Amino acid sequence: GQNIDQPTEMTATEGAIVQINCTYQTSGFNGLFWYQQHAGEAPTFLSYNVLDGLEEKGRFSSFLSRSKGYSYLLLKELQMKDSASYLCAGLDSNYQLIWGAGTKLIIKP
């Protein structure tokens, strides 16, 4: 079966660094996405990885290891506005997205 696993909730301190992990099992693999979703709002695209390695985009970076079926999202210099849910999604061989339940990130001052 296809599955995406990520922690339900994490807490971090403003100004710190946090790493949100995601493991995936998909039928075939065409990439791994991270989306951000603030409470009561729509998901918005953060990153896409299809090759192994780290993709950096400002304060956010995303890492992929295809051999391990593993990805993480790294958020640096945390700000209060980063409090949100972070959704991991794998793109399978049929180009359909398989979504994790999301990780709720709570930022404390």
Place this chain on the structure above:
Amino acid sequence: IAGITQAPTSQILAAGRRMTLRCTQDMRHNAMYWYRQDLGLGLRLIHYSNTAGTTGKGEVPDGYSVSRANTDDFPLTLASAVPSQTSVYFCASGEVAGANTGELFFGEGSRLTVL
């Protein structure tokens, strides 16, 4: 305005009633999707359309139908609503994966309560 628009944003509905959620995009994306989002669960795909005139079933299609008469519109219909269809519904659009990163653009969501 550019983007993807859903209506209504919120609706309370009696069980057994018929309801259509509307979705319109002006980005000329080929693919459109309907998801439902429930607490503790990931986004679950209801139906999708890779291009105008074609539709496909997702993970949880029962009780829902869609049509794709043109590129811009992708309505979702609940023929006879049941309480288990209480959820937040998101419409999304994007290029068919393979053309680019497959990034999806989401509407603001429709919160539906079936009593």
